[in-house]
Amino acid sequence: MKSLVLAEKPSVAREIARVLGCGQKHKGYMEGPKYVVTWALGHLVTLAEPEEYDPKYKTWNLEDLPLLPPKMHLKVMKETSQQFRAVAQLCKRQDISELIIATDAGREGELVARWIMELVHWRKPFKRLWISSQTDKAIKDGFSSLKPGKDYNNLYASAVCRAEADWLIGLNVTRALTTKYNAQLAAGRVQTPTLAMLMEREQEIQLFQSQPYWIVSADFGNFTAHWREQDAHDGRVWSRADADAIAERLKRANAKVDKLRTIEKSEPHPQAYDLTELQRDANKRLGFSAKQTSNVLQKLYEQHKLVTYPRTDSRYLTSDMVPTLRGRLESIAVGPYAQLARKLVRMQLPITKRIVDDSKVTDHHAIIPTEQFVNLSALTNDERRLYDLIVRRFIALFYGPYRYDETSVVLAAGKDRLYAKGKIEKDKGWKEIYQLASNASSQDDENDDDSDDSVSGQGNADRQPSQLLPPLVLGQALPVKQEKVRELRTLPPARYTEATLLTRMEKHSLGTPATRADIIEKLLGTDTITRTQNKLMPTGKGKQLIEIVVTELRSPDLTAKWEQELERIAKGKGDPAAFMKNVRQQAAKWVSEVIAVSKEYKPHNLTHSRCPECEKPLLEINGKRGKSLVCSDRECGYRRSAEPTLSNMRCPQCRKKMEIKDGKAGKFAQCKPCNVIEMLGDKQGGKVNRKQNQKLIEQFSDNTSLSNSLADKLKAALEKQSEK
Numbered sequence: 001m002k003s004l005v006l007a008e009k010p011s012v013a014r015e016i017a018r019v020l021g022c023g024q025k026h027k028g029y030m031e032g033p034k035y036v037v038t039w040a041l042g043h044l045v046t047l048a049e050p051e052e053y054d055p056k057y058k059t060w061n062l063e064d065l066p067l068l069p070p071k072m073h074l075k076v077m078k079e080t081s082q083q084f085r086a087v088a089q090l091c092k093r094q095d096i097s098e099l100i101i102a103t104d105a106g107r108e109g110e111l112v113a114r115w116i117m118e119l120v121h122w123r124k125p126f127k128r129l130w131i132s133s134q135t136d137k138a139i140k141d142g143f144s145s146l147k148p149g150k151d152y153n154n155l156y157a158s159a160v161c162r163a164e165a166d167w168l169i170g171l172n173v174t175r176a177l178t179t180k181y182n183a184q185l186a187a188g189r190v191q192t193p194t195l196a197m198l199m200e201r202e203q204e205i206q207l208f209q210s211q212p213y214w215i216v217s218a219d220f221g222n223f224t225a226h227w228r229e230q231d232a233h234d235g236r237v238w239s240r241a242d243a244d245a246i247a248e249r250l251k252r253a254n255a256k257v258d259k260l261r262t263i264e265k266s267e268p269h270p271q272a273y274d275l276t277e278l279q280r281d282a283n284k285r286l287g288f289s290a291k292q293t294s295n296v297l298q299k300l301y302e303q304h305k306l307v308t309y310p311r312t313d314s315r316y317l318t319s320d321m322v323p324t325l326r327g328r329l330e331s332i333a334v335g336p337y338a339q340l341a342r343k344l345v346r347m348q349l350p351i352t353k354r355i356v357d358d359s360k361v362t363d364h365h366a367i368i369p370t371e372q373f374v375n376l377s378a379l380t381n382d383e384r385r386l387y388d389l390i391v392r393r394f395i396a397l398f399y400g401p402y403r404y405d406e407t408s409v410v411l412a413a414g415k416d417r418l419y420a421k422g423k424i425e426k427d428k429g430w431k432e433i434y435q436l437a438s439n440a441s442s443q444d445d446e447n448d449d450d451s452d453d454s455v456s457g458q459g460n461a462d463r464q465p466s467q468l469l470p471p472l473v474l475g476q477a478l479p480v481k482q483e484k485v486r487e488l489r490t491l492p493p494a495r496y497t498e499a500t501l502l503t504r505m506e507k508h509s510l511g512t513p514a515t516r517a518d519i520i521e522k523l524l525g526t527d528t529i530t531r532t533q534n535k536l537m538p539t540g541k542g543k544q545l546i547e548i549v550v551t552e553l554r555s556p557d558l559t560a561k562w563e564q565e566l567e568r569i570a571k572g573k574g575d576p577a578a579f580m581k582n583v584r585q586q587a588a589k590w591v592s593e594v595i596a597v598s599k600e601y602k603p604h605n606l607t608h609s610r611c612p613e614c615e616k617p618l619l620e621i622n623g624k625r626g627k628s629l630v631c632s633d634r635e636c637g638y639r640r641s642a643e644p645t646l647s648n649m650r651c652p653q654c655r656k657k658m659e660i661k662d663g664k665a666g667k668f669a670q671c672k673p674c675n676v677i678e679m680l681g682d683k684q685g686g687k688v689n690r691k692q693n694q695k696l697i698e699q700f701s702d703n704t705s706l707s708n709s710l711a712d713k714l715k716a717a718l719e720k721q722s723e724k
Contacts, residue, residue: 001097004090005037005129006113008103011302012134013039016102019139028086036090040103044084045115047167048073062179066172066591068584072164074119084116091120099126100146106311106363107570108514110152111159128152132309133370134302155363158570165189165562165583172587173553176594177545181601182634185541186526187549189559190511191519195528196554197504199538199546201496208492214243218250218411218418219482222470225255225411225418235419243485250413250483257476258417259410266401268354269430271315272366273393275513276506278386283499286385287534290498290517296386297367304379305372307390311514312364316357325349327371329398332391334374340433344398355397362571368394392433399430407469411478422469495535509560527605527622540604548601550593558586603632611638651676 005020007013013030017023022032029038050057050067052075057064076084090096099122103109117126126149131142170188177185213236216227227246228235237243273281278297282288288296297310317325326345333341369391379387403426411418428435496504498520505516520536523529528542538546552558562583568574609618611631618629618638631638644659651658651671658669660680667680 002031002095003035003098003100004093004096005035005100005102006087006116007037007039008042008109008112009302010039010041012102013037015134015305016139019136020143028083029090035100036093036096037102038087038090039083040087040112040116041080041083043112043115044077044080044087045074045112045119046077047163048075050171060175060179062176062595065176065179065595066588067175068168068172068587072167074115076119084119087116088120091122096124098124099149100129100143101126101149101152102129104311105130105132105309106514107155107159107162107512108311110155111163114156114159125149132364133307133372134305135370135372137371154572155570157576158566158574161569161576161579161583162566164580168583168587169553169590172591173549173594176591177548178634180594181548183601183603183632184526184634185545185548185601186522186528187545187553188519188522189553189562190515191522191528192546192549192553193508193510193556193559194501194505194519195523195538195542196546197501197508197556198496198529198536199543201493202538202543205492205495210489210491211238212240212487212489213238214240215486215488216243216246216250217484217486218255218413218480219484220255220478221481223420223422223467225409225420228417228419230417231410240487246416247483247485249416250418250480253413253416253480255411255413255418255478255480257409257472257474257478258412260407260472260474261409262405262407264403264426265406266403266429268401269396269399270393271354272317272368272397273390274312274315274366275310276313276502276516277315278367278389279517280499280502281389282386283497283502283534285389288382288386289520289531290502291521292382293386294517296382300379300383300387300390304383306370306374306387308366308368308370309364310367311512312367313513314361314364315366316360317355317365317368318358318361319356321365322349322351322356324371325351325398328369328394331371332369332374332394335376336388337391337395340395344395349398350400396430396433399433400427402429402431403427407472409469409472413480420469421466423466424468495537497534498536501536508556509563510556511563544601544604548594548597548599550590550597552586552593553590606632611636613638647680649678 005013005016007016017030017032017035017037020032020035020037022030022035022037024031029036031037052073053067053069057067091099099117101110101113103113127146128149128151129142130147131138166189170186173187173192174185177183177187215235216237218225218227226235227237227250237246271277275294275297279288279290279293282293283290294310297307300307301310326349329341329345333345367390369387376384376387405424405426407422407424409420409422411420494500501520502516505511505519510516511519520529523542524531526541527539528545529536530539546554562579565574565579569576569579603619605620606617607620607629609629610616611618611633614631614633614636616631616633616636619632621628621630628639628641644661646657647660647669649658649669650656651674653674653676654671656671656673658671658676658678661668661670669678669680670676
């Protein structure tokens with residue numbers, strides 16, 4: 001008899017098959033003397049669509065809502081149905097005695113396998129392979145200690161609840177909004193509160209009024225001190241006259257050392273990465289989006305086998321891993337890490353509660369390197385840079401704290417007080433790891449995750465630059481060489497980057513480490529938010545969507561409560577039936593609220609062009625293949641690609657008319673086939689106002705009328721004529 005092994009992806013299945021000695025390759029599976037290894041292609045099974053409950057739901061009607069099927073049905077996904085049939089055939093084989101679930105060791109992986117089992121009516125025994133890395137050793141060890149499948153029933157129940165809740169909330173509210181306002185408007189239990197956070201920040205920025213303030217400093221030759229009213233004051237002076245008066249007093253005064261204090265400070269090493277922290281760091285240091293980090297990390301885990309399981313929410317390791325740590329350090333002691341890691345291999349590793357804590361690890365430990373031999377030249381540039389972050393963070397775990405002496409001095413100058421701080425480094429500790437790193441030259445901002453929770457516009461007035469102080473003694477007199485008055489302005493709160501948004505999502509328990517990147521991508525993909533130079537902000541559509549969506553769905557509180565309940569269900573402490581009853585009640589309530597609201601929605605991307613079929617205005621949509629024009633009436637469904645605006649300028653190489661484009665440095669003309677670019681008008685990169693824009697179009701373009709409704713009608717008529 002043989003065991004059937006179900007992996008999540010073909011690449012993982014191939015590796016497992018190789019380790020298990022399954023050399024016979026067949027279509028859809030691999031076979032050996034003891035095992036048959038097959039795979040899903042991500043999800044093979046999903047929740048049924050509304051029209052599969054009743055064909056009338058194919059047409060979206062407000063009166064059909066809410067859709068609350070008493071029992072949710074499953075269906076085979078059309079695009080991967082061939083592989084499902086292959087798996088189903090293997091499940092029916094008489095020589096297969098048991099199933100081994102080898103999908104990703106997490107909530108989604110469990111769902112992938114269990115839904116397949118449900119549709120093939122699996123009734124034989126099943127076991128679970130639960131591993132945290134894809135190395136040969138991890139696979140062999142995992143197969144020698146397989147877990148009973150039923151141990152993960154609670155995890156499966158939690159996964160089903162999450163999937164059904166997303167279907168019921170997302171589908172009902174999205175259909176209600178879309179049909180009521182005749183526009184593509186999507187909502188969801190996680191994406192809507194996330195959008196609300198971005199909108200809230202945008203409103204803070206819009207309402208913010210910048211104010212001038214002044215800071216006064218005194219130059220003593222070999223160091224600078226800043227004026228403050230008292231110890232707790234931030235040093236800002238809100239009137240120019242007051243600042244000048246302070247400077248005038250300092251000019252005439254002799255300063256005297258009034259207080260002098262030196263204390264030893266230390267910063268412990270940063271903790272190992274969980275997925276959210278790594279996405280945050282990669283966004284800050286490498287400019288990666290959260291989704292990009294997830295994709296690159298998956299390759300490091302699955303293809304190169306260099307890191308442990310990525311979708312973890314823990315920043316700790318377990319005690320049973322301690323004997324493997326030296327081996328991991330030996331494996332990564334190559335290239336730029338050789339010297340740093342070998343230093344540790346020769347000594348006793350300091351294992352503290354900051355590194356190893358079994359009570360802080362649930363399903364998976366923190367992301368660290370595996371014991372796999374590293375060939376850095378086999379990695380792409382992005383893989384190399386992300387791997388660098390993980391390796392350096394891992395090595396830093398075993399280095400001592402960064403220690404320095406901080407001297408603070410208070411100088412009395414008449415009735416005024418001047419403050420200065422100096423820093424003398426005693427032991428670089430873990431910062432040595434980052435000193436020579438090209439992509440992370442400083443980790444001083446390690447905990448400076450977020451301007452997010454800082455006071456609006458505070459700036460850095462109260463943060464004094466680090467400097468070397470000369471030897472000083474109490475009572476010492478020091479002449480003020482020069483006094484300075486600097487004018488600054490309060491700043492609005494910063495727009496979210498993906499790093500700061502991930503921090504907020506984590507803080508409010510919105511989504512899980514595995515789903516947060518997809519939520520951000522979904523908001524970008526539905527044109528609800530936009531990303532400009534790493535900053536995220538709502539679009540006109542997003543701003544209106546938040547106005548018309550139900551108030552309760554905007555708040556992260558309910559979603560966070562649900563996420564916590566899903567965690568309790570996964571641990572066997574929650575009640576799935578009660579959870580789903582609550583979700584159904586909420587879905588029904590929110591649909592009725594959407595129907596009752598009397599607000600207006602105006603598409604933000606309306607053009608002056610009209611649909612040649614129904615006369616309604618066309619919308620300009622940004623898609624993967626460029627811009628397209630779509631009828632604003634969903635029922636009509638007319639769509640065509642937006643034509644490039646041609647200029648009167650001719651390409652110097654092929655003599656064809658060049659297209660007018662918008663770029664970071666302003667408008668430019670481009671001939672795509674020849675890759676020739678010439679700047680137009682505004683070369684300084686400033687914003688072109690509407691009048692300038694119109695002038696440029698009139699000056700350079702001879703087809704501006706192409707997008708009017710008459711041209712559209714003629715074009716549509718010609719197309720119909722040619723079809724006949």
